[in-house]
Amino acid sequence: MTDCGCFGDFIKLEPRISFYKDLVLLIPSVIFVLNWRKFHKILTIRQHNIILLVSTVILLFYSIYNFYWNEPHMDFRQFKIGTDVAAVQKKERDAMAAVQVTAFRLKNKKSGEIKDIPYAEYLKTFEQYAEDWETIEQLKTEPSVPQTKISEFMVTDFDNNDKTSTYLSNPEYNIMIYSGKPLYRTIEADVEQQDTVFRVDTIFTDAGKDSFQLSKTIDKIITNKVRKQVAVWDQNFVDAIKNRIKPFTDKAAGKNISTTFLMSGIDASKAEILKKETGLDVEFFTADEKLIKTIGRSNPGIILWKDGKILEKWHYKKLPQFEKVAAEYLK
Numbered sequence: 001m002t003d004c005g006c007f008g009d010f011i012k013l014e015p016r017i018s019f020y021k022d023l024v025l026l027i028p029s030v031i032f033v034l035n036w037r038k039f040h041k042i043l044t045i046r047q048h049n050i051i052l053l054v055s056t057v058i059l060l061f062y063s064i065y066n067f068y069w070n071e072p073h074m075d076f077r078q079f080k081i082g083t084d085v086a087a088v089q090k091k092e093r094d095a096m097a098a099v100q101v102t103a104f105r106l107k108n109k110k111s112g113e114i115k116d117i118p119y120a121e122y123l124k125t126f127e128q129y130a131e132d133w134e135t136i137e138q139l140k141t142e143p144s145v146p147q148t149k150i151s152e153f154m155v156t157d158f159d160n161n162d163k164t165s166t167y168l169s170n171p172e173y174n175i176m177i178y179s180g181k182p183l184y185r186t187i188e189a190d191v192e193q194q195d196t197v198f199r200v201d202t203i204f205t206d207a208g209k210d211s212f213q214l215s216k217t218i219d220k221i222i223t224n225k226v227r228k229q230v231a232v233w234d235q236n237f238v239d240a241i242k243n244r245i246k247p248f249t250d251k252a253a254g255k256n257i258s259t260t261f262l263m264s265g266i267d268a269s270k271a272e273i274l275k276k277e278t279g280l281d282v283e284f285f286t287a288d289e290k291l292i293k294t295i296g297r298s299n300p301g302i303i304l305w306k307d308g309k310i311l312e313k314w315h316y317k318k319l320p321q322f323e324k325v326a327a328e329y330l331k
Contacts, residue, residue, distance in 0.1 A: 301315060
């Protein structure tokens with residue numbers, strides 16, 4: 001664990017530092033508990049309750065505003081507005097590729113003894129450790145650039161083809177709709193499925209009496225009903241895409257700006273159902289759920305990309321008119 005996680009991306013504290021912080025804060029806490037009778041009251045009970053109530057309402061409103069009504073007011077994540085994701089990813093991966101193995105940590109299979117052998121020494125003497133020792137860890141140098149979620153930014157289609165370049169190597173403006181948590185449920189339903197019946201004929205050729213070839217033609221197409229698991233998308237989720245996002249992307253398409261939908265936890269069949277219900281005819285990609293939630297909090301949300309850089313991101317409830325976006329960015 002590289003940080004305590006107490007303050008998220010706002011303040012990074014190593015677990016050791018966080019432990020010392022707690023010890024320091026424990027001192028006044030003990031003093032307050034043991035000497036509470038000696039403290040003077042500055043506020044009355046009524047004033048205390050009013051401050052508590054007002055603070056609770058303000059903090060609750062601010063918390064809801066930062067995920068339910070809008071993107072976070074202050075974004076401390078790696079994919080904040082203005083980030084050149086392509087450049088940062090290259091730096092992080094180059095730094096990771098430059099990491100060197102300094103030693104091998106070995107464990108004796110019989111005694112359980114653990115010792116570290118320098119890399120150069122291990123290469124010369126590894127044969128003497130082959131039988132009685134096992135490698136449990138490689139000790140490496142720290143990367144010169146800290147690794148973040150940007151290093152893990154990878155996008156694929158439903159056939160697992162890499163599509164990351166759609167955003168990181170695209171010199172044109174492009175729009176990403178994203179959803180870290182697709183809102184649907186599955187039910188069993190009768191689905192029509194077409195089966196093709198073929199007719200195979202034997203045709204003799206002039207090459208000889210035993211020479212023939214098979215001719216395969218369609219005889220008929222039968223429609224059968226098959227019981228399958230199908231996705232039923234949440235209506236509010238569908239309405240958000242259909243009524244708020246689609247009008248924006250339709251106008252963007254008129255300016256030759258492409259749109260893609262990045263979503264976790266679905267397959268091609270679920271995507272097709274969502275396309276039909278929303279009328280949003282765009283290409284769907286997939287990525288890790290935690291990665292998408294790091295990119296943005298809105299579900300769904302919208303990001304404007306260009307040259308691997310995040311120009312702007314919007315909560316779907318705060319998506320402006322396309323004309324306003326075009327006036328600001330499409331110059």
